[in-house]
Amino acid sequence: MKLITHNMLTSKCLKGVVTGYPLAINATNIKVTEVDFNPEFISRIIPKLDWEVLWRAADSIGHSDGLPQTIEPKFEENSDFLKKAHKVLLEVEIEEGNLVCPESGRRFPISKGIPNMLLTEAEVQ
Amino acid sequence: MSRRYLMWFAHEHLDFRHAEMQSILSMLKIPIKFVEKPSEHQPYWIVDLPSETCVKQIAARSVLLKNCIELWSRAKSEAQLHKNLNSAVKNISNKWIIPNVDNEISDTHICPCQLLEVCSDSKKSFKVDVETFCKHFTMKEKVDKIEKFSYLPLHGPVKLNKPDVTLSYIEFYGVDPNNVPEEPCDLFFGKWIADGQRDLIQVHSLKKRQFIGNTSMDAQLSVIMANQAQIASGDIVLDPFVGSGSLLVAAAHFGGYIWGSDIDYMMLHARTRPTRVGQKVRKKEESIRGNLKQYGIESKYLDVLVSDFSLPMWKESLKFDAIITDPPYGVREPTEKIGIERDNYTLSEHHLDNHIPSKVEYGLPHIYSDLLNFAARHLNMGRRLVCWYPVVRDEYLEEQIPTHPCMKLVSNSEQVLSKLTARRLLTYQKISDDIPETPHDTRATVHNFRDRYFAIGEISRREKKERRAEELANSAIYIKAKQDRSK
């Protein structure tokens, strides 16, 4: 699971959970794969992100090195910044671990890079 | 000056031809003008388009387009075709000469000589391709046909492999192989500009794809869907019933970044029984991601998640540029969501990790209601939801198609599946951000395909038997023909 995905995910499917965002990350295995750099795409996606959530998520798994905590106004023109954003958004992946609901503590396991957001039949009752 | 072009289409998925092309044209903002009114029975359109660049852009997308040529002459007889071209040599007006504007057929129109001049440059190599539809000719006969164009000012050298200019001569003998006329009913001559994306059908063929499932969509229909969803480079695309990800392959091919989700854990982890006949176990590389890698577009992969579409997962503010999907019809795969019909059910903590939850029926009307509501909330304005909708053909009424106040139906094409059933590809465009407070419920109008399907099951079983008998008879004939030949 990439951090771009983490930035969009909630656990509001759970009964009684109001926002369920952001989910905490417990990672036991992280990998970094190379992904083609597409500055237009990164510039386009940044306004859609919750940057603080991204930064904290990256930091919590030890990948916030050199990543600014806030976005500067003309970020599209800063290719060094775009490359760093590209890396944390698309190249760093949680292979194994858990996502944790901030309100209920419910864990969603990630295995082989795929998060499992299914609830049990008891939880949807 | 806008130019006249002949667009030649594959003779299949006829009901999708306009839908695909209109989607491409509106995505690329290219105006089109029909010189002749198009007809379903003819695999071609004669149109005005702004430029050769536009033609190439269109051809780079369409999978139903075979090719496109710049039209120089179009006629209903061989004599007329040559007469037009002969007159064109002398037409220095820089315009098409149109003798009678009231004629619906443009078979007497004379093109400006400027078009022909591309070949008068003695340094430009050329060749003439002869294509005949529904009738076969030998090489020699084709060469004879080419010889008849000797009056054209073609001064460059002939080069068969990658010439500078390819001229195209087409004789069309209709589409009925059992009723081929002596003379062609339509003839065309012009300059080849570009081929459509027919090759993708082979390149993306399921036969050679690493990871497929029982309900993988074939390459051609997947490309049609990506076109109707107007997916362009850098778009964010979601398939919430992703299965083996076949729709996302086409989306990523056109530059979309893809997310998928599915309730089936075993499917996303490629641990279901292999789909291919004769394959015992799934290979390690089998996955949606592996498929993208196979086609060199792995960089477009975002993620896939195991999740139940009936429950919310994405944050409210997330907007997609396209949603393409093939929801479960409940025939080859169950329509389910997580649930249980028992009261006060609990599960102990240690069960949680590898528990596979039980499921309750998630009927089609409910699925479409959720899908339209989801699309209205999570699509960017003006963007599209493209999804399949199964129908029992006899009972189909347009009013059954699910509606939503924020989603406008822009196309609805039928693919026949059997004598009794079909599925329709629905394309909706988001036209309003004014989302109703209470989720709009389309369920009342949508009929439940699964129930209807099983209601007609009796008939279809009989039909299947008949078809089996027919197939057997056919293969018997085939075997016999083979034996006859080997005698």
Ligand SMILES: C[S@@+](CC[C@H](N)C(=O)[O-])C[C@H]1O[C@@H](n2cnc3c(N)ncnc32)[C@H](O)[C@@H]1O
């Ligand atoms: C027609 S198949 C889609 C096939 C897919 N286009 C492919 O390329 O393989 C429908 C899919 O919907 C999934 N599905 C069924 N109920 C679901 C639910 N409640 N939420 C999410 N996915 C569901 C099934 O597991 C199945 O993979």
